[in-house]
Amino acid sequence: MSGLVTPPVTRPGPAPGSGSGDLMIEADNVTKSFGSVHALDSVSVAAPRGTVLGLLGHNGAGKTTLVNILTTALPLTSGRACVAGFDVADKPVEIRRRIGLTGQFASVDGQLSGRDNIVLIARLLGAGRRAAAARADELLELFALTEVADRRASGYSGGLRRRLDLAVSLVGAPEVLFLDEPTTGLDPTSRLNLWEIVEGLVRQGTTVLLTTQYLEEADRLADTITVLSEGRVVAAGTAAELKATIGRRTVTLTLETGEDLGRAGAALRVAGFAAVNGEDEARTVVVPIDATREIADVIRTLDQAGVEASELTFGEPSLDDVYLALADRSAARTPA
Numbered sequence: 001m002s003g004l005v006t007p008p009v010t011r012p013g014p015a016p017g018s019g020s021g022d023l024m025i026e027a028d029n030v031t032k033s034f035g036s037v038h039a040l041d042s043v044s045v046a047a048p049r050g051t052v053l054g055l056l057g058h059n060g061a062g063k064t065t066l067v068n069i070l071t072t073a074l075p076l077t078s079g080r081a082c083v084a085g086f087d088v089a090d091k092p093v094e095i096r097r098r099i100g101l102t103g104q105f106a107s108v109d110g111q112l113s114g115r116d117n118i119v120l121i122a123r124l125l126g127a128g129r130r131a132a133a134a135r136a137d138e139l140l141e142l143f144a145l146t147e148v149a150d151r152r153a154s155g156y157s158g159g160l161r162r163r164l165d166l167a168v169s170l171v172g173a174p175e176v177l178f179l180d181e182p183t184t185g186l187d188p189t190s191r192l193n194l195w196e197i198v199e200g201l202v203r204q205g206t207t208v209l210l211t212t213q214y215l216e217e218a219d220r221l222a223d224t225i226t227v228l229s230e231g232r233v234v235a236a237g238t239a240a241e242l243k244a245t246i247g248r249r250t251v252t253l254t255l256e257t258g259e260d261l262g263r264a265g266a267a268l269r270v271a272g273f274a275a276v277n278g279e280d281e282a283r284t285v286v287v288p289i290d291a292t293r294e295i296a297d298v299i300r301t302l303d304q305a306g307v308e309a310s311e312l313t314f315g316e317p318s319l320d321d322v323y324l325a326l327a328d329r330s331a332a333r334t335p336a
């Protein structure tokens with residue numbers, strides 16, 4: 001499904017410019033409290049038109065709360081937020097005309113066919129019968145759903161349902177698309193398909209806010225990433241910047257025999273590596289590295305210690321690495 005394009009549609013006119021410049025998403029010191037729970041604490045994010053803003057964080061970090069505020073489903077406690085140039089507090093209707101939302105729980109009606117789901121939303125948005133049918137045909141084709149269009153959505157696989165959910169959220173040709181964990185639970189092929197669709201939309205000028213728990217997803221799609229933890233922004237930048245400053249790549253060595261684990265770990269630590277031994281049965285040593293050339297040093301060190309490795313894998317930092325490093329830092333900052 002590569003090379004997808006958004007079908008030409010009429011979008012509402014440009015925003016009157018109450019936001020700054022060409023920023024399509026702006027949150028400025030947004031705070032949200034539910035009683036004593038501070039779901040968001042002075043959160044600021046920004047996304048220019050035609051870019052993807054990735055919002056990363058584990059469960060409870062505040063991602064959905066921020067999406068709910070930006071999509072005008074929830075009022076903020078303090079701060080300011082604008083979407084497509086309109087303030088969420090003053091112009092919710094203008095914002096709703098310009099956005100699309102795909103949630104973790106598909107908003108598709110399982111009793112209706114894929115086609116009828118799209119037609120229903122198009123009609124609700126004011127399209128005539130013929131225009132709604134034409135829009136459905138376009139979107140079904142775009143999302144490779146034509147073959148299953150007349151089957152009930154309740155019988156769709158997870159991947160098909162997500163595609164239909166995204167198609168439904170695009171009926172009104174939104175300028176800003178909110179994707180709340182769009183690929184959680186999808187198989188790798190369906191995930192890749194969705195990524196390609198999102199990339200096609202962004203090429204056409206759609207601005208996307210993507211929440212995800214997967215660094216890989218943010219890495220592939222997001223122009224900038226904001227990491228939230230307990231309602232606060234703990235890091236922001238491009239994926240490369242985050243990984244360079246926070247996460248470390250690792251080399252994982254599987255040894256011929258578990259008996260060599262102690263010797264391998266000791267030799268690596270003497271050579272200056274922060275090697276961590278895995279389980280005896282797994283026979284692995286994990287070695288964080290800063291540059292690819294250090295792989296050669298790791299292998300040389302093991303060779304000199306007379307340790308044989310049967311397998312070597314090279315890993316990029318994961319969200320967990322980034323997140324753990326950030327959690328360590330915030331713990332270090334918090335007075336005991």
Ligand SMILES: Nc1ncnc2c1ncn2[C@@H]1O[C@H](COP(=O)(O)OP(=O)(O)OP(=O)(O)O)[C@@H](O)[C@H]1O
Pocket residue numbers: 034037038039057058059060061062063064065066
């Ligand atoms: N309506 C509510 N009433 C009380 N507390 C809430 C409400 N909505 C969210 N919270 C709390 O606010 C915090 C942030 O929740 P939020 O759902 O935004 O996190 P999240 O990052 O989206 O996590 P998840 O991936 O699990 O949805 C959590 O502590 C949550 O329990």
